[in-house]
Amino acid sequence: MKRVFLGVTGASGAVYAKDLIEKLPAHGCELHLCITPDALTNINLELQKNYTAQEEFLSDIGAKATLHDYKNFAAPVSSGSFMVDSYIIAPASMGFIGRAAGGISSNLIERCADVAMKERRKLVILFREMPLNLIHLENMALLTRAGAVIMPAAPAFYHNPASINELISFVTGKIFDIIEIEHNLYKRWGETPQSV
Ligand SMILES: Cc1cc2nc3c(=O)[nH]c(=O)nc-3n(C[C@H](O)[C@H](O)[C@H](O)COP(=O)(O)O)c2cc1C
Numbered sequence: 001m002k003r004v005f006l007g008v009t010g011a012s013g014a015v016y017a018k019d020l021i022e023k024l025p026a027h028g029c030e031l032h033l034c035i036t037p038d039a040l041t042n043i044n045l046e047l048q049k050n051y052t053a054q055e056e057f058l059s060d061i062g063a064k065a066t067l068h069d070y071k072n073f074a075a076p077v078s079s080g081s082f083m084v085d086s087y088i089i090a091p092a093s094m095g096f097i098g099r100a101a102g103g104i105s106s107n108l109i110e111r112c113a114d115v116a117m118k119e120r121r122k123l124v125i126l127f128r129e130m131p132l133n134l135i136h137l138e139n140m141a142l143l144t145r146a147g148a149v150i151m152p153a154a155p156a157f158y159h160n161p162a163s164i165n166e167l168i169s170f171v172t173g174k175i176f177d178i179i180e181i182e183h184n185l186y187k188r189w190g191e192t193p194q195s196v
Helices: 014-026 037-047 054-061 094-101 108-118 134-145 164-178
Strands: 003-008 030-035 086-092 122-127 149-152
Touching: 003 014, 003 108, 014 030, 014 037, 014 054, 014 086, 014 164, 030 037, 030 054, 030 108, 037 054, 086 094, 086 108, 086 164, 094 108, 094 122, 094 134, 108 122, 122 134, 122 164, 134 149, 149 164
Parallel strands: 003 030, 003 086, 086 122, 122 149
Antiparallel strands: none
16 A cells, blocks of 8 residues: 655645545555645635635545644654655645745645655655746756656646546646556546547
8 A cells, every 4th residue: 555645735726635635545545644724725715615624624525544733743754764655745835845945844744845855755746836937947946856746737638628627637647647556537648539
C-alpha cells in the first residue's frame, strides 16, 4: 500500500483537492491529509460549503484519511524517518511555493515538502496561478532543481472531455502517473478515436 501525504493550501482549485482526497484511498493509498485555514476558506467559497474545520470537510466527503493539524510539527509526517512514498501539494498557493523554495517550514505542509526534497522522495506541486511573475517562475525553477515536479492545473483537451469532472480527472490522472498509481482516469493518446 502506498503512503501519500496531501497538503491543501489556499489557492483556487478546491475541486482538485476534493478529487484527490476521494481517489487516493479509492486507489489503495494510505492518505495523510493537511489543510491550511486559508485552504478551508477557499473550499467553502468554491464548493459552496460552510465547514468550520477540516474534519467536517473530510467526513462530508466520506473518504478515509488521517488528518493532521497544519501547525502540528509533532505529526509523524513531519519527520523524514516516517516513510512516505509521495507528497502532493494541491492546490499550491504561490505563498507556499515561495516559502518551500526558501526552505521555510512555517507549517506542516511546508515542513513535509522540505522533508520530501531532503529525503529525495517524490514531491508533486500542483499550481493554478496565472499569469506568473518572475518570482513565481524562479521559485518553481528552484523547486524543480531540488527534485519537485511542478504541475500546472491545466487539463488537456485531446481526449474530448465532456464534463468538468473529466477535466478534473485528467489532472488527477496526470498526478497519479507521476506518483506511479495505476488508474483509468483519462483516455491516453493512442487510446482516443482521433489518435493516428
Ligand atoms: C477565492 C480565493 C482564491 C485564491 N486563489 C489563489 C491562487 O490561485 N493562488 C494563490 O497563490 N493564492 C490564492 N489566494 C490567496 C491565498 O489564499 C493566500 O495567499 C493565502 O495566504 C495562502 O495561504 P496558505 O498557503 O497558507 O494556504 C486566493 C484567495 C482566495 C480568497
